[in-house]
Amino acid sequence: MEKETQKNMTADTEKKIDEEILRLLSEREKIVMNAGASGSSGSTEEERRRAAEEYGLSQHMVSGLFRLIAENDASLRQYSLFRRASEGKSEIPASFLGPMGTYSSEALVMMEEKCAVKFSPVSCSSFREIVDNVESGITAAGFLPMENSNSGSINDVLDLLRTGKVMITGEVHVPINHSLLVTEGADEGTITDIYSHYQPFEQCSRYLAARLPEARHHFCSSTAAAMEEVAKLASTHAAALGGERGGRFYGLHAAARSLANNPNNFTRFLMIGPSEVRVSSGVQAKTTMIFTIDNVPGALVKVLLALSERKINMIKLQSRPIPERPFEEFFYVDMMADINSAAMQEALGEIRKLTLDYKVLGSYPADVE
Numbered sequence: 001m002e003k004e005t006q007k008n009m010t011a012d013t014e015k016k017i018d019e020e021i022l023r024l025l026s027e028r029e030k031i032v033m034n035a036g037a038s039g040s041s042g043s044t045e046e047e048r049r050r051a052a053e054e055y056g057l058s059q060h061m062v063s064g065l066f067r068l069i070a071e072n073d074a075s076l077r078q079y080s081l082f083r084r085a086s087e088g089k090s091e092i093p094a095s096f097l098g099p100m101g102t103y104s105s106e107a108l109v110m111m112e113e114k115c116a117v118k119f120s121p122v123s124c125s126s127f128r129e130i131v132d133n134v135e136s137g138i139t140a141a142g143f144l145p146m147e148n149s150n151s152g153s154i155n156d157v158l159d160l161l162r163t164g165k166v167m168i169t170g171e172v173h174v175p176i177n178h179s180l181l182v183t184e185g186a187d188e189g190t191i192t193d194i195y196s197h198y199q200p201f202e203q204c205s206r207y208l209a210a211r212l213p214e215a216r217h218h219f220c221s222s223t224a225a226a227m228e229e230v231a232k233l234a235s236t237h238a239a240a241l242g243g244e245r246g247g248r249f250y251g252l253h254a255a256a257r258s259l260a261n262n263p264n265n266f267t268r269f270l271m272i273g274p275s276e277v278r279v280s281s282g283v284q285a286k287t288t289m290i291f292t293i294d295n296v297p298g299a300l301v302k303v304l305l306a307l308s309e310r311k312i313n314m315i316k317l318q319s320r321p322i323p324e325r326p327f328e329e330f331f332y333v334d335m336m337a338d339i340n341s342a343a344m345q346e347a348l349g350e351i352r353k354l355t356l357d358y359k360v361l362g363s364y365p366a367d368v369e
Contacts (some may be wrong), residue, residue, distance in 0.1 A: 028069075044281060066282050091120040093139040095130040098123025101224035101246035103174050107143045107269035109245065110172045127156055131164045134272055142166070142272045147316075148176070149266045157270075158320050158332055161290070161361055168288055168362030170271035177265075178204050179254035181227060181247035186236035187255045191215055195226035196241035204241055207259040215239075227252055268367075278340070279365055285338035286315075286366035291351065291358035292322070292330045299354070300331070306350040307335065310343040339363035 043051075043066075052062040097104040100121060112119050122139050124130045130142040144160070147153040161168075178200050180188060188211060194201075195218045201208070208215070220226040223242030230240040231250040240247065244254045279285040293299040307314050316334035321327075337344045339360060351358055 025069075069280075069282070091118045092141060093122055094119040095122045095124050095133040095139040095142040097127065097130065097143075097145070098125070099222075099224045099228075101227050101242070101249045102222055103176060103243055103246070103267060104143055104145060104269070105224075105249075106243055106245050107145075107172050107174045107267075110174060111143070111170060111269075111271055114172060115170070127160055131160050131166055131272070134166050134274060135164065137274070140273060141169070144270050144272060146171075146268045146270045148268075149264065150262060153318055155320060158318070159323075161270075161332075162320070162322075162330060162359070164272075166272040166274065167276045168270050168364050169273040169277045170364050171286065171367045172269050172271070173266045173367050174269055175266055176203070176260065177243065177257070177263075178241050178259045179244040179247065180256040180259060181230065181240040181242055181244070181250075181252040182255045183230065183234050183236065183238070183252060186239065188212070190236045191239045191255075192237040193218060193235075194239050194241060195220055195229050197221070197223050197226065200241040203261060203265070204259040206261050207256075211256070224249075271364075272362075276362060277364060279338050279363060284336065284366045284368050285363055287335045287337050287339045287344060287363040288333070288361040289335075289358055290330050290332050290361060291355040292328065293355050295328075302354050303331075303351055306347045306354065307333075310347050312337045312343055312347055336366065337363075 045063075048062055048066055049059060051057075052059050094108055096102075096108050098121070099105075100123070105121065108119055108121055111117075119141070122133065124133065127144055130144060133139045134142040144157045145154050146157055180191070180194075182191070191212060192214070193216045194208070194212065198219050200223060201217055201219070208217075218226075218229075220229060223240065224246060226240040227242055227247055227250040230238045231252060239255065240252065241259070244257065247253065291303065293303065304314065304317075313336040314333055315336055316332070318332045319329040320332065321329050335344075339345075339348075340363070344363075348358075348360075
């Protein structure tokens with residue numbers, strides 16, 4: 001009986017401690033939300049390490065706990081940024097290259113899940129319209145395809161980021177995984193006509209040659225337009241090539257999956273907003289900037305050394321012509337670093353001296369999953 005009583009008392013104490021932990025986490029969330037996108041990052045890794053030693057806690061456990069908290073902080077700060085930009089609306093207006101069913105809309109849905117927010121999708125017909133919507137406040141966020149793992153950068157987006165008054169606030173890597181999308185009652189064996197954008201036909205050429213060599217190909221303006229057409233036809237002989245998640249918007253299901261010649265095909269989408277977001281300590285950050293330099297020997301090398309000497313990992317470097325300045329170029333750089341880190345601040349101080357001009361496009365949580 002005494003042991004049972006002791007057991008119950010222990011359980012009650014643990015329950016009270018658990019409730020107190022949850023209460024404190026709730027309080028912390030409120031502080032993060034009130035501080036908004038530019039709030040502080042909380043305690044440092046060194047401070048947490050010392051606290052773990054003081055309380056006799058496992059470093060591994062403390063590190064893992066604060067990694068989860070930091071990831072949640074990042075979502076809260078992005079949500080706070082959206083709410084402020086959308087004047088407190090429960091659903092955050094977000095621009096994308098429409099219609100629904102495209103991979104751009106899939107990026108929006110994936111970021112909803114990642115940031116625990118609900119977007120109100122605003123379909124756009126061009127990249128320029130997406131940027132204009134964010135600049136003018138029509139939408140609080142926008143989604144732009146930045147680069148594909150197979151075909152490289154999308155230069156029109158690079159140019160818009162140079163001139164636009166927007167900030168990169170996040171990124172998401174969308175798998176380009178084509179499926180054969182059909183209506184109820186259809187399967188691979190009934191298909192005589194396939195609809196899609198020209199790119200999926202090229203990307204799935206081996207599957208089509210092997211499995212559906214006699215099928216007629218119909219080219220559409222987008223994969224979403226192809227899905228819409230197949231849904232309208234409601235024929236067991238028609239199919240669309242595109243993303244399975246997008247097909248669900250049109251009542252289509254996958255008769256065959258993973259059809260691309262190269263299964264490792266991703267498009268990196270950037271989320272843009274009207275202002276910067278602060279990355280929580282413990283979350284892997286990426287910083288993106290552009291700059292121009294004098295056309296003299298060693299000018300670019302000096303900028304790169306400013307990063308290398310501070311152990312800043314540059315993961316992308318690309319040049320683009322400046323239309324209004326013939327035969328001059330700007331450089332686009334992605335770095336795995338938080339702009340608020342001491343190393344990055346030192347590097348920017350040096351880069352300021354070495355360049356004609358530079359512009360930080362954003363420092364944001366990297367999609368490293």
